[in-house]
Amino acid sequence: MGQEIKDGIYWVGVNDRRNDLFESYWPIPDGISYNSYLIKDEKTTLIDGAKGGFTEEFLGKVESLTEVEELDYVIVNHMEPDHTGVFPELRRINPDLTFVGTEKTRELLESFYGITQGIEVVESNDALDLGSHTLEFVETPFVHWPETMMTYLPEEEILFSGDGFGTYGALDGGLFDDQLDVEKYYDEAVRYLSNIVGAYSATLQGALAKLQELNTEIIAPTHGPIWRENPEEIVELYDKYSSGGAVPGITIVHGSMYGFTEKVTEQVARGARSTGLQDLKVLDASRWHPSYLLSAAWKRRGLIVGSPTYESRAFPPISNFLEVAEKKKLKERIAGIFGSYGWGGGSAREIEETAETLDWDLVSSPVEFNGQPSKDQLENGFELGRKVAEAIED
Numbered sequence: 001m002g003q004e005i006k007d008g009i010y011w012v013g014v015n016d017r018r019n020d021l022f023e024s025y026w027p028i029p030d031g032i033s034y035n036s037y038l039i040k041d042e043k044t045t046l047i048d049g050a051k052g053g054f055t056e057e058f059l060g061k062v063e064s065l066t067e068v069e070e071l072d073y074v075i076v077n078h079m080e081p082d083h084t085g086v087f088p089e090l091r092r093i094n095p096d097l098t099f100v101g102t103e104k105t106r107e108l109l110e111s112f113y114g115i116t117q118g119i120e121v122v123e124s125n126d127a128l129d130l131g132s133h134t135l136e137f138v139e140t141p142f143v144h145w146p147e148t149m150m151t152y153l154p155e156e157e158i159l160f161s162g163d164g165f166g167t168y169g170a171l172d173g174g175l176f177d178d179q180l181d182v183e184k185y186y187d188e189a190v191r192y193l194s195n196i197v198g199a200y201s202a203t204l205q206g207a208l209a210k211l212q213e214l215n216t217e218i219i220a221p222t223h224g225p226i227w228r229e230n231p232e233e234i235v236e237l238y239d240k241y242s243s244g245g246a247v248p249g250i251t252i253v254h255g256s257m258y259g260f261t262e263k264v265t266e267q268v269a270r271g272a273r274s275t276g277l278q279d280l281k282v283l284d285a286s287r288w289h290p291s292y293l294l295s296a297a298w299k300r301r302g303l304i305v306g307s308p309t310y311e312s313r314a315f316p317p318i319s320n321f322l323e324v325a326e327k328k329k330l331k332e333r334i335a336g337i338f339g340s341y342g343w344g345g346g347s348a349r350e351i352e353e354t355a356e357t358l359d360w361d362l363v364s365s366p367v368e369f370n371g372q373p374s375k376d377q378l379e380n381g382f383e384l385g386r387k388v389a390e391a392i393e394d
């Protein structure tokens with residue numbers, strides 16, 4: 001059943017507790033929701049859709065409120081198939097419905113689904129009159145893709161924000177922040193932001209500035225809770241973590257095949273703690289998916305990476321983390337590097353290359369050691385942790 005969120009406005013989204021990986025990559029042990037909204041007015045309007053594979057469930061919710069044949073508009077805030085997979089079926093049932101989106105959306109509707117007719121292209125400041133509701137569009141390119149926009153409903157002061165202000169986590173029996181365990185979603189919001197939209201932090205900041213001009217009572221994103229009790233909190237979280245506002249903590253991401261590098265990890269961690277540092281997270285890259293490594297590192301200003309050498313480069317789980325960090329633009333950390341090698345070395349060099357690309361500020365040259373760390377090298381590890389901890393406090 002669709003659920004009413006305001007007079008004449010309904011949530012018709014679905015919970016995905018079936019897929020282990022979002023985008024076939026990011027773990028979602030707690031699921032995710034694909035939020036979609038239906039407005040019943042003179043013009044019956046859907047705002048965003050759902051992922052293919054949930055079509056039957058999605059259509060059931062829409063049909064509990066209106067016939068698909070009665071739909072006039074589908075507002076397309078974002079073309080990613082987690083929100084558009086149901087479009088071909090909607091169009092098949094109702095050939096007269098009109099898709100509303102940006103010029104880029106028009107191009108993607110064709111390349112993804114062969115939809116070329118019945119498209120209304122809109123720009124920022126355009127409005128659509130539904131009868132007693134108006135929809136105003138705000139282009140927000142790259143939150144998450146180039147075609148993205150947000151849709152504002154001035155009569156109710158609701159912002160349909162697409163992926164912006166979204167989180168992982170299926171909706172556990174409620175829709176609104178005041179009905180749910182919000183702490184879980186705030187944690188997942190940082191992971192979602194770092195994994196999905198954080199790479200576009202600069203454009204996210206531009207979008208936040210535009211949205212400051214709107215009075216927003218309710219933020220209704222495409223993933224996670226609808227924020228009505230405390231919408232400022234999620235806006236602040238997004239603002240903070242898209243503007244270099246990482247907290248004064250340290251993430252140590254390490255890997256070790258036989259325990260030599262790991263011996264130094266222990267010393268690095270102790271050195272960091274020796275300054276009184278509270279917020280320290282040690283993550284083994286062999287055990288944690290890059291989603292979690294990235295999220296932990298995104299949150300904290302200090303980042304120390306430890307890796308043995310493996311075929312003249314870093315250990316594959318560490319290389320994988322570095323690659324994801326580069327793709328997602330994990331910029332401007334206060335950083336340190338350490339690692340063991342057997343003969344020629346090379347792991348530290350690979351980490352240094354990423355540090356250079358991402359403007360990480362290294363507190364010292366890498367702590368490298370041949371095989372087992374010596375007593376002096378263990379002390380150098382301790383010093384490395386201490387230096388990073390001191391540098392993040394400045």
Ligand SMILES: Cc1cc2nc3c(=O)[nH]c(=O)nc-3n(C[C@H](O)[C@H](O)[C@H](O)COP(=O)(O)O)c2cc1C
Nearest residue numbers: 256257258259260261308309311312342343344345
């Ligand atoms: C599959 C494999 C490949 C390796 N490749 C290199 C290499 O190319 N250059 C090097 O100096 N050491 C190489 N090593 C040696 C390790 O870097 C070295 O033994 C190191 O001390 C392991 O540290 P760990 O116990 O923290 O894993 C390799 C080791 C393994 C198991």
Ligand SMILES: [Fe+2]
Nearest residue numbers: 078080144163
């Ligand atoms: Fe997306």
Ligand SMILES: [Fe+2]
Nearest residue numbers: 080082163222
């Ligand atoms: Fe999405």
